[in-house]
Amino acid sequence: MTARTEFILLAGFLGSGKTSLLVDWLALPEAAQTAVIVNEAGEIDVDGAIIAESGTIPMAMLANGCVCCSLTNDLVFTIRALVEEREKAGLPPFRRIVLEGSGLSRPGPILRSLAPLAPLNLAVRVVTTCDASQAAEQARHFDEVASQLAAASTIVITKPDLAGTGAAEALAGAINPLATLVLEQDRAARARAAFAPAPPAALPAGPMAPERAHPRVSVLRVAFAPEAGWEDRLDWMEDLAAFCGDRLLRVKGFIRHPGTGATLLVQAVGTLFSPPAPMSGGQDLPEALVVIARDLSAQDLRVVNPAAPVLVAPYRPGKALTCVPG
Ligand SMILES: Nc1nc2c(ncn2[C@@H]2O[C@H](COP(=O)(O)OP(=O)(O)OP(=O)(O)O)[C@@H](O)[C@H]2O)c(=O)[nH]1
CATH class of the missing domain: 3.40.50.300 (P-loop containing nucleotide triphosphate hydrolases)
Incomplete structure (x- = not known):
């Protein structure tokens, strides 16, 4: 059987x-x-x-x-x-x-x-x-x-x-x-x-x-503008953790190194970021982060660092x- x-x-x-x-x-x-x-x-x-x-x-x-x-x-x-x-x-x-x-x-x-x-x-x-x-x-x-x-x-x-x-x-x-x-x-x-x-x-x-529904939870998509450098990306993630504190639940996504073109997996649980990990075949992956936070809107995240070359929008999963x- x-x-x-x-x-x-x-x-x-x-x-x-x-x-x-x-x-x-x-x-x-x-x-x-x-x-x-x-x-x-x-x-x-x-x-x-x-x-x-x-x-x-x-x-x-x-x-x-x-x-x-x-x-x-x-x-x-x-x-x-x-x-x-x-x-x-x-x-x-x-x-x-x-x-x-x-x-x-x-x-x-x-x-x-x-x-x-x-x-x-x-x-x-x-x-x-x-x-x-x-x-x-x-x-x-x-x-x-x-x-x-x-x-x-x-x-x-x-x-x-x-x-x-x-x-x-x-x-x-x-x-x-x-x-x-x-x-x-x-x-x-x-x-x-x-x-x-x-x-x-x-x-x-x-x-x-x-x-x-999860009325207190926002799922947001963060993208970096073409002019954003490597340091801009790292600084923004650091500012994000400091700004959100315990309202930050999860970050995951991919960032691209503008110099080498390498794509790295970025993850945080709460405000604790893991070291970025290179992804093989990364050129096919989109560069963007999903940020899941409690009691925070896209508007709030836009003020993490208003001068940063970063675009924040509600995340829309694929259909x-x-x-x-x-
Ligand atoms: N130190 C340590 N880190 C771990 C362990 N297990 C997972 N992690 C880290 O925790 C983070 C989240 O792990 P995931 O496996 O992606 O968690 P998940 O439950 O699938 O996350 P979601 O799908 O977003 O809900 C990653 O950075 C992992 O490397 C562990 O046993 N020890």
């Missing part, structure tokens, strides 16, 4: 380490026959670009109206397309399909939307990342954190190298004492434990609740849906 295909919703708050965990997992031999769906195929598809650097992973993008929520018709369509294309190609079914949810989405509505896929008999579960350095604080402002932890069969404590895990463990234990807790320091061991087969949960029944079964 063929094993059931697992459907794993990888949940976790903005910047809590979902993509990193997935990339660590995809590097392991036991990740063979995994397909990945990324819930963010706007113009600046950072997660897709990072995962694509891992090699030839069958990957599908969901593009929808909101960078923070999941419009789930696309999801049903995409999963069906992945499964059917695989069948048509005469290949065995995927062992698992992983959907990386967006950091502000709640798992319940996403899982409920899978009801039309009942005939596929997917074994469904949720793996949630919980950032040791930030989760307890984020949970105070965003109840999405509790929804993501509550839905998990496995909770993975990430970034144990940045902070003690006590606060995140206490939060996870208080919200979902039944989940398996992954506390590995070693990243490969963490990824292996995170995706280790586990008893599947039943699909929640009932109609799909709409995703709640097209691409599906690339491999």
Whole structure:
């Protein structure tokens, strides 16, 4: 008998380490026959670009109206397309399909939307990342954190190298004492434990609740004017962190070095920026940053440094849906 295909919703708050965990997992031999769906195929598809650097992973993008929520018709369509294309190609079914949810989405509505896929008999579960350095604080402002932890069969404590895990463990234990807790320091061991087969949960029944809007969260697109130099880019990001403080939730995108033409991945979780990382094939990536902030508008960001050669606008995710079964 063929094993059931697992459907794993990888949940976790903005910047809590979902993509990193997935990339660590995809590097392991036991990740063979995994397909990945990324819930963010706007113009600046950072997660897709990072995962694509891992090699030839069958990957599908969901593009929808909101960078923070999941419009789930696309999801049903995409999963069906992945499964059917695989069948048509005469290949065995995927062992698992992983959907990386967006950091502000709640798992319940996403899982409920899978009801039309009942005939596929997917074994469904949720793996949630919980950032040791930030989760307890984020949970105070965003109840999405509790929804993501509550839905998990496995909770993975990430970034144990940045902070003690006590606060995140206490939060996870208080919200979902039944989940398996992954506390590995070693990243490969963490990824292996995170995706280790586990008893599947039943699909929640009932109609799909709409995703709640996030009235305090703005998703903004920042581009640099042609005259902007390298220092202008770095200075602006530094000013952004100082200006926003704890209202800055997440920055990710690509910047181009005007001198060398190299494209670098830029990321910050809160105000903590990671060193920019060069992207191979970067010339095809757009130069722009996605800034996700609480209680800040595009207008506010324009005054970070009014003289800077920077353009700020609300971010509009792409509408097209691409599906690339491999
Ligand atoms: N020190 C440390 N940094 C980590 C770890 N895991 C992830 N990061 C960093 O945290 C930042 C965010 O990681 P991602 O994997 O992109 O997080 P995400 O949850 O996919 O982010 P969104 O998709 O924006 O919600 C990146 O700069 C990572 O390099 C970890 O275990 N330790």
